Amino acid sequence: MTIKTLHTVQRTVPATPAASGRQRTIKRETALFQSPVTRYGAVALTFAAIVIPLITNDPFVLALGITVGIFSIGAVGLNVLNGYSGQISLAQPFFLAVGAFTAVGIGGVLQLPLPVWILASAVAGGLAGFVVAPFALRLRGVYQIVLSLGLIYIGYYIFVNWKSLTGGNVGTRASLNMHLGPIDLGALSLGNMLYSYQQGLFMVVWVLVAASMFLVHRILKSSTGRSMVALRDSDLAARVAGVNSFRTLSSAFIISSALGGVAGALYVTQLRYVSIEQFNLVMALQFVIIVTVGGLGTAWGPVIGSLVICSIPLLAGRVAGVLPFLKTDSAAPNSGFGIPAGQFSILVYGLLLILVLLFEPKGLVNIFSQLGTKIRDVVCGNRRRTTTTE
Amino acid sequence: MTETLLSVEDITLRFGGVTALDSVSFEVHRREFFAIIGPNGAGKTSLFNCLSGMARPTGSITLSNSQLVGQRPDQIARLGVGRTFQNLGLFLTMSVLENVLVSSHIRPPAPTVAGWWGRSKRVEFAAREHAYQILDLVGLADFAHAPVSSLPYGTRKRVELAKAAASNPRLLLLDEPVAGMNTEETEELIAHVYRLKYQLDLTLVLIEHDIHLIMDVADRVLALDFGNVIGLGTPEEIQTNPRVIEAYLGIEHGAAAEPALPTKRRA
Amino acid sequence: MTTFIQLTASGIAMGCLYALVSLSFVVLVKATGHFNLLPGSFVLLGAYLTYQANAVFGFNFFIAITFAIVVVTILGVLIQRFIFDRIDRRATQAAAGLAVLLVTIGLLSISQAVTVTTWGADALNLGDPWGLKTVRVGGVALTQRDLWVIAITVVVLVIFWLVMQRTRVGVAMRALATDMEAALIQGISPRKVAPVAWVMSAGAAVIAGVMLSTEAGGGLRPTLDVVAFTALPALILGGIRSLPGCVAGGLVLGVVQMYALGYAPTSFGQSFAATLPWIILIVILMLRPNGLIATRDFRRA
Numbered sequence: 001m002t003i004k005t006l007h008t009v010q011r012t013v014p015a016t017p018a019a020s021g022r023q024r025t026i027k028r029e030t031a032l033f034q035s036p037v038t039r040y041g042a043v044a045l046t047f048a049a050i051v052i053p054l055i056t057n058d059p060f061v062l063a064l065g066i067t068v069g070i071f072s073i074g075a076v077g078l079n080v081l082n083g084y085s086g087q088i089s090l091a092q093p094f095f096l097a098v099g100a101f102t103a104v105g106i107g108g109v110l111q112l113p114l115p116v117w118i119l120a121s122a123v124a125g126g127l128a129g130f131v132v133a134p135f136a137l138r139l140r141g142v143y144q145i146v147l148s149l150g151l152i153y154i155g156y157y158i159f160v161n162w163k164s165l166t167g168g169n170v171g172t173r174a175s176l177n178m179h180l181g182p183i184d185l186g187a188l189s190l191g192n193m194l195y196s197y198q199q200g201l202f203m204v205v206w207v208l209v210a211a212s213m214f215l216v217h218r219i220l221k222s223s224t225g226r227s228m229v230a231l232r233d234s235d236l237a238a239r240v241a242g243v244n245s246f247r248t249l250s251s252a253f254i255i256s257s258a259l260g261g262v263a264g265a266l267y268v269t270q271l272r273y274v275s276i277e278q279f280n281l282v283m284a285l286q287f288v289i290i291v292t293v294g295g296l297g298t299a300w301g302p303v304i305g306s307l308v309i310c311s312i313p314l315l316a317g318r319v320a321g322v323l324p325f326l327k328t329d330s331a332a333p334n335s336g337f338g339i340p341a342g343q344f345s346i347l348v349y350g351l352l353l354i355l356v357l358l359f360e361p362k363g364l365v366n367i368f369s370q371l372g373t374k375i376r377d378v379v380c381g382n383r384r385r386t387t388t389t390e
Numbered sequence: 391m392t393e394t395l396l397s398v399e400d401i402t403l404r405f406g407g408v409t410a411l412d413s414v415s416f417e418v419h420r421r422e423f424f425a426i427i428g429p430n431g432a433g434k435t436s437l438f439n440c441l442s443g444m445a446r447p448t449g450s451i452t453l454s455n456s457q458l459v460g461q462r463p464d465q466i467a468r469l470g471v472g473r474t475f476q477n478l479g480l481f482l483t484m485s486v487l488e489n490v491l492v493s494s495h496i497r498p499p500a501p502t503v504a505g506w507w508g509r510s511k512r513v514e515f516a517a518r519e520h521a522y523q524i525l526d527l528v529g530l531a532d533f534a535h536a537p538v539s540s541l542p543y544g545t546r547k548r549v550e551l552a553k554a555a556a557s558n559p560r561l562l563l564l565d566e567p568v569a570g571m572n573t574e575e576t577e578e579l580i581a582h583v584y585r586l587k588y589q590l591d592l593t594l595v596l597i598e599h600d601i602h603l604i605m606d607v608a609d610r611v612l613a614l615d616f617g618n619v620i621g622l623g624t625p626e627e628i629q630t631n632p633r634v635i636e637a638y639l640g641i642e643h644g645a646a647a648e649p650a651l652p653t654k655r656r657a
Numbered sequence: 658m659t660t661f662i663q664l665t666a667s668g669i670a671m672g673c674l675y676a677l678v679s680l681s682f683v684v685l686v687k688a689t690g691h692f693n694l695l696p697g698s699f700v701l702l703g704a705y706l707t708y709q710a711n712a713v714f715g716f717n718f719f720i721a722i723t724f725a726i727v728v729v730t731i732l733g734v735l736i737q738r739f740i741f742d743r744i745d746r747r748a749t750q751a752a753a754g755l756a757v758l759l760v761t762i763g764l765l766s767i768s769q770a771v772t773v774t775t776w777g778a779d780a781l782n783l784g785d786p787w788g789l790k791t792v793r794v795g796g797v798a799l800t801q802r803d804l805w806v807i808a809i810t811v812v813v814l815v816i817f818w819l820v821m822q823r824t825r826v827g828v829a830m831r832a833l834a835t836d837m838e839a840a841l842i843q844g845i846s847p848r849k850v851a852p853v854a855w856v857m858s859a860g861a862a863v864i865a866g867v868m869l870s871t872e873a874g875g876g877l878r879p880t881l882d883v884v885a886f887t888a889l890p891a892l893i894l895g896g897i898r899s900l901p902g903c904v905a906g907g908l909v910l911g912v913v914q915m916y917a918l919g920y921a922p923t924s925f926g927q928s929f930a931a932t933l934p935w936i937i938l939i940v941i942l943m944l945r946p947n948g949l950i951a952t953r954d955f956r957r958a
Contacts, residue, residue, distance in 0.1 A: 026518045088755060135943060141754065142692040142897055143942060146889045150935035161926035168927070222514065223495040230481045230492045237479025240442050242467035242496040242557050281883060285762055292759055297483075343770040350766030357756050357763070358743060 038299070042214065049206030053199040054190075060314070062198040063270075068303075068310045069205035070266045075290045075302030076212045077259025082288075083297030084220065085252040086232030088141075091132070091148035092260050092287045093279035094155040098128045099261025100268050100279070101159060101166055107176035107265070109165075114180045114204070118265060125261020126254045133253040137246060152284060159276040171275025174268050178204070205266055212259050213299060224251050229297075289349050293356050295363025304364050308352070313345040320344075395420040395593050396441075396561055401449035403436055403617075410436035411447060412617040418561070423587070424595045425604045427628070428614035429637060434597045435476065437614070438563050441595075442466055442473045453561060468496055472559030474550045476566045476597075480538050486549050487534040490521040493556035524556045527589055528582045544575050548582060555586045562586075564596045568603065580607060601629065613637070662797045664919045665912060670803035672911020673810035677865035678888035679895060679903035680817065681858045686897055687834040688847075688854030689741055691754045693761040695733065696862045697882035698768040703729050703863025704783070704870045705772055708877055712784040726856070726863045733855040736764070765882060773879050780876035783867065806868050813864060814904065817857060821900065826853045834898060887931070890938035910934050 053062065074092055081087050099121035107117030132151065139147055159166045166172060178186035178200060185200035219225045227248040230238035239245055268274045286309060294305020320326045320341035339347065360367055396418040403411040411433045418424045426434050439445035443463035451458040456469050472493070481489050494517040525531045528548045533541070538549055547567060554562055567583065568576040580603075587594055598604055604611055604625055611628040613621035615637040621628050628634055681696040703725045710721035744756045787801040821827035830850050832840040841847075862885075869884055870877040888907065895906030917930040 022519070022522060026515060026522070029518065088758070135939065139942060142686075143893060145692070145758070146893050147939065147942060149886065149889065150938055153932055153935045154939070157926065157928055157932035160928060222510070223491070223517065226484070226488055226492050227495075229484060233481035233483055234479050236444065236463070237475060237481070237553075238492065239463040240444070240467055240473050240475075240479065241493040241553060242464050243492065244464045281886070285766065288759065288762060289766075339770070339774045343773045346766045347770035347774075350763040350770065353763035353766070354740070354760050357760050358740065361756065 038217065041300075042210065045210045045213070046207065049210055050203055052206075053202040054193075054195070057196060057199065059198065060318075062196075062202050064311060064314055065202050066198065066205050066266075066270050067314075068306045069202070069209050070263050070270065071287070071290060071306040071310055072209050072303045073205075073212050073266065074260050074263035074287060075294065075306050076209070076216055077256040077263070078287050079291050079296065079298075079302045080216055080219070080228070080259075081252050081256040082291050083295075083301065084225070084232065085228040085249060087136075087249065087252065088145050089136070089148045089256070090145060090281075090284040090288065091136075091151040092256070093281075093283040094151045095125045095128055095257040095260030096264030096267060096283070097155050097159055097276060097279040098257075099125045099264030100274050101162075101264075102261065103176055103265035103268050104172060104174040104274065105165055108174035108268070111177045114176075114178055114185065117176060118208070118262060121261040121265035122258045123261075125264070126258035128261070129254040129257025130250070132257070133250040134246075136253065137249050149281070149284070152279070152281060155279065156276055166274075166276055169275065169277055171273060171277065173273050175272050176265075176269050178269075201266075201269055204269075208262060208266070209303065212262070213303075216255070217299060219255065224248060228252050232297075286349070289353050293352050293364055295365030296361075298363065298365045301363050301365045304368070308364065309349060312348050313342065316341040316344050316348075393420045394418070395422075395454060396595075397450075397452045398441075399450040399452075401437070401440055401447045401451065403433075403440060403445055403447040405445075410445075410617050411440070413449075414614070414617070414619050416612050416619065416622055418593060418595060419609075420593055421587075421591065422593055423607055423609045424593070425608035425611045425625075426595065426597050426614060427599065427601065427604060427611060427634075428620075431616070432614040432637075433617040434614055435565060436617075438473065438565055438597065441563060442471060467493075467557055467559075470558070470560035471563065472554035472557050472561070473563040474554045474565055474567060476569060478546055478550050480546060480550060480553070482539045483537075485535050485537050486530055486541070486552075487518075487521055487525065489538055489549055490524055490552050490556045491517060493553050494518075494521045494524070496557040520558075521556060524552050524586075527555075527585050528552045544571060544579075547571070547579060551579070551582060551586070555590060555592070558590065560591075560593060562592045562594050564594060566597050566599065568598070568600070576603065605629065659797045660919060663799065664915045666797075666799050666803055666807075668912035668915030669908060670806040670911070671915060672908035673806050674865050674868055674907075675888040675891040675911050676904040676907030677810055677813065677861045677868075678885050679892040679907050680813075680900065681862040681865070682888075682892050683895075683897060683900055683903050684854050684858040684861070687830055688851055688858070689737060689757070690745075691741075691757040692897065693757050694765055694886075695736070695761045696858065697885045698761070698765050699729050699733070699859055699862035700866035700869065700885040701772055701879070701882040702732070702768055702866075703859070704866035704877055704881055705776055707863070707867050708776070708781060708783050708870075712782070718784070718786050722863060722867055725867075726860045729859040729863055730852070730856045733859055734852055737851060737855070769879060769882060776879075778879055780878040783870045783877045785867075785871045787871070802868075802871050809864060809868070813861060817861075817900065820853070820857065826850055830854060887934065890934040893938055894941060910937075913937070 052065070056062070074096060077095075078089065078092050081089050102121045102124040103117045106112050106120045107114070112120075136144060136147055160169050178184055178197075185204055186197045188195040188200045188203075220229075227238065227243040228251075230241065230243055231245060231248060235245070264279075267278075290305035290309045291302055292305075293308065294303070295301030316326060325338055326341055326344055356363060394417045398417070399415050401411050401414045402409070414433070414437065426437065428434050436445060440447045441451060441458065443458065443461050443466040447459065449459065453466075453469055453471065458466055458469070458471070461469070481492065484492075495513075522531060522534070525534055528551055530545070530548055530552060533545065538546060541549065551564075551567065554564075564583070568579055571579065583594065586592060596604075596608070608625050610623060611621070611625050612619065613628055613631065613634045615633075620633040620637060621631040623631070678696055678700065681699060682692070685695060686692050706725035706728055707718075707721045710716045710724045711718050714721075716724065740760055741757055744753050744760065747753075785802070787805055790801045791798045792801055792804060793799075819827075821831060826849070829840070829845045830853070832843070832845055833847060833850060865885070866881055869881055888910075891906040891910045892903050893906075894910065895902030895904070897903075914930050914933060917933045921929050
C-alpha cells in the first residue's frame with residue numbers, strides 16, 4: 001500500500017507563491033470597491049442623487065423618487081435580514097414607526113438639525129432591534145413569522161396610546177428641521193436658483209440610499225457578513241465552523257432595524273405628516289414583496305424592487321381612465337367594467353410576486369443582469385465561452 | 391507522545407426511544423490518527439455529533455481540560471475542534487476562499503463588522519493570509535475564487551477539508567472523507583490530510599467503512615455496533631477481533647488471510 | 658353577573674371563530690407540509706361568495722355557504738396542483754416553505770383586489786337569517802348570532818373529529834403528519850388525502866368568514882382577511898400541528914379577549930383587547946418556543 005509511504009513524502013509543503021505576490025492579491029481583494037459595477041454604480045448613484053433634483057422640478061418625478069428612495073432604505077435593511085441571513089420578518093413597519101416618531105420628537109418638536117435626527121432614528125431603530133432580537137431569534141419558521149407580525153400590533157398599541165407624540169390614530173403633523181449645518185436643505189439656494197422642498201428632500205433621501213447600500217456592501221465583505229451568509233447556506237456547518245449564531249443574527253437584526261428607523265424618519269418628511277395607522281400589515285407585505293421581487297440577497301434588488309413596486313400605483317393612477325380596463329379610484333362602483341387603479345396595483349403586486357417565485361426566484365435583478373449580459377454579447381459580438389469547471 | 395487530548399467517558403445518547411450510543415468510552419492521544427468503524431446505524435455519526443456539540447449526551451467529553459458536553463457547537467469550535475460532514479457542509483453560494491474564510495476568523499477571535507478601518511482591516515488581512523495558506527496545503531489556491539457550486543465532488547471534498555482545518559483546530563473530525571471515491575482520489579485526499587496533519591500538528595479522528603484504508607492509516611481503531619463499543623485497539627487487533635467480524639458479517643471468522651470485511655474501493 | 662355571562666357567551670362565540678380559522682390553518686399545514694396564509698383569502702372569498710349566492714342569486718343561506726365551500730375548495734386544489742407542487746419540486750424544504758408563504762401573500766393581495774373590484778369596498782349586509790335578534794336565557798340576553806356560531810362550530814368540530822378518527826382518509830392524514838416516511842412506505846398517498854384536507858380547510862374558513870361578517874357593527878367587508886389573522890396567536894398557543902390544541906387555544910383567546918373588552922380599565926389604553934392576544938403570544942413563546950402543546954418532532958441539540 002502506498003499510503004503509508006505518503007507520510008514521509010508529505011512532510012514538505014508545496015511551493016507557495018512569493019510572499020509579496022500573495023500580499024498584493026490580498027490587498028486587491030480587500031480594496032474598497034472590487035468590481036467595475038460596484039465602483040461605477042456607487043459613483044453613478046451619488047451623482048444621480050445630487051444632480052437629478054437640481055435639473056428637474058417635475059413634482060411627479062420628485063415624489064416618486066422620494067418614495068422609491070425611502071422604501072429602498074427600508075428594503076436594503078430588510079434584505080440584510082431576509083436575503084442575506086435567511087430570516088423571515090414582517091416587523092419592518094414597526095422599526096419604521098420607531099424611527100418616524102423619534103424623528104418627530106427630535107427633528108420636529110425639538111427642531112434639532114438634520115444629521116441629529118437621522119442619527120437618532122437610526123439609533124432608536126437599532127436599539128429596538130437590539131431589544132427584539134433575543135425574542136425573535138429564539139423562534140423558528142412559523143413562530144418567527146407570527147411573532148414578527150405581532151410586533152406590528154404591539155407597536156400600534158404603544159404608539160396609538162402615546163398621544164402626545166404621535167397624535168393617536170389621527171396622526172400628527174411634523175415639520176422636521178432640514179438644516180445640514182448652515183444649509184437648509186428644505187429651501188436650498190445655490191447661486192440665484194431657489195430649489196423646492198421636494199428637490200432638497202430628494203437629494204437627502206438618495207444620498208442616504210447610497211450610504212446605506214455602501215454600509216451593507218462593506219458589512220457583507222466582513223466576517224460578520226460572511227457569517228450571515230454561511231448561516232443561511234448551512235446553519236449547522238456554520239456553527240460547527242465557529243459562527244456564533246445569536247451574535248451574527250442579532251447584528252443582522254440591528255442593522256435591518258436601524259435602516260428601517262432611518263427610512264421611517266424620512267417617511268415623515270415627505271408629507272410632513274405621520275400616523276401610526278400607516279405602519280401596518282400592508283406595509284409589511286409591501287416590503288416583503290419589494291425584497292423578493294427585486295431579488296433576495298442582491299445589492300440592487302431592494303432598489304429595483306422599490307422602483308417597480310412604488311411606481312405601479314402612481315403610474316396606474318395616471319393611466320386610469322385612459323386604458324380600457326383601468327378606472328380611477330374615484331369612479332362610481334358600477335360604472336362599467338374596470339379595475340379601480342388602487343386595486344390594480346395590489347393585483348399587480350400579487351401577480352408579480354407569484355410570477356417571480358415560480359419562474360425567477362432570484363428576482364428582477366437576475367432578469368436584468370441576464371438581459372444585460374445578452375445585450376452586451378450581441379453588441380460586442382462575443383460568442384459565449386463555456387466556462388470550465390476544473 | 392501518549393498525552394491524552396480527548397477523553398470520552400461513558401457517553402449515552404438517546405432520542406425518541408432509540409439508544410444511539412450506550413456507555414461509550416475511549417481516549418484519543420495527541421497527534422494520533424484515530425479511526426472509528428462500524429456498520430450503518432452503529433452510532434458513528436451520533437458520536438461525532440456529540441463531539442461537535444450538535445447532540446447532547448449524558449456522560450463526559452473532555453478536550454484537554456475543557457468539558458465539551460453542554461457547550462454550543464460554535465463554542466466547541468473555538469476550543470479547537472474542527473469537523474467535516476459526510477454530506478458536505480459547504481456554503482454553496484460562496485467561493486472556495488470565502489468558505490475557508492468563515493472558519494479562519496476563529497483565531498484570532500472577535501468578529502468585525504466594518505472591513506476597512508484600522509484594526510479590522512488588519513484582522514481581515516491576517517485571516518485571508520491564513521485562508522490562502524490552508525488552500526495551499528490542499529492544493530486549492532488556484533480555485534480560490536471559484537464558486538463552490540461549480541466544482542466536482544472530489545474537489546468539494548477538499549474544500550470541506552480545508553474549511554475544517556482553517557479554524558486551527560487541535561482535533562479534526564473527519565466524517566467519511568473518502569466516501570464515493572476511487573483508489574486514486576482516495577490516495578490524493580489522504581495525502582492532503584497527512585499534509586495538514588503535519589503542518590498544523592493535528593490530531594485526527596476518522597469515521598470510515600473501508601477496513602483496508604483503516605489498516606493503512608490508523609494508529610488505533612474504535613469499533614462500534616448498535617451504539618456499543620465492541621473493540622478498541624490497533625488495526626491488527628481490531629481486524630482479528632471476533633466481535634467486530636461478526637458485526638460486519640454475522641458469520642464466524644475462519645483463518646483466512648484476507649478478512650472478509652467490506653471495502654468501498656473501486657479499482 | 659349578567660354581564661359576566663354575556664361576556665362569556667360572546668367570548669365563547671368569538672373563540673369558536675378563532676378556533677375555526679385556526680383549524681383551517683392547521684389542516685393546511687398537515688396537508689401541504691408548509692405554513693401558509695391561504696386561510697385569510699379563504700375567509701374573505703368564502704364570505705363574499707356566500708353573499709353572491711345568497712343575496713344576489715337568491716339561494717338559501719346554507720346552500721349558499723355550501724356553494725362557497727365548493728368553489729373555494731376547487732381553488733385550493735388548483736393552487737396546490739399548479740403552484741405548490743411546482744415549488745416543492747424545484748426547491749429544498751426550507752426554501753420551499755418560504756416560497757409557499759410568499760406565494761400565498763401574493764394570492765392574498767390578488768384575492769383582496771378581486772374582491773374590491775367585484776363587490777366594492779363598502780361594507781355589505783350578508784343577509785343572514787338571524788340578524789340582530791336576541792334570545793333570553795335565564796334572564797340574560799344573548800344574541801342569536803352568538804348561539805348560532807357556537808352551534809355551527811360544534812357541528813363542524815364533530816364532523817372534523819369523525820373524519821380524522823373514523824375515516825380512512827382522516828387516519829391517513831394523521832399518519833402523514835406524524836411520520837411522513839413511514840406513512841409513504843405503507844402506501845398512503847398524499848395526493849389522495851389532499852382534496853379532503855382542502856375541503857376541511859376551506860369549509861372551516863368559509864364558515865368562519867360568513868360568521869365574522871354577521872358581527873353586529875361589522876358586516877361583510879374587504880378587510881376580513883386581516884381579521885382572520887387575529888386568530889394566529891390562537892394557532893401558536895395551541896401548537897401548529899395539533900387540532901384539539903388550536904381549538905382550545907381559540908376558545909381561551911376569545912374568552913380572554915372578551916373579558917378584556919368588558920373589564921379592562923381605560924387606563925390600559927385604546928385597543929388593549931385587540932393587542933392582548935399578541936402580548937400573551939409573546940409571553941408564551943418566550944417560555945415555550947415550541948408552543949404550549951409541544952409537538953412531537955424531536956430536535957437534535
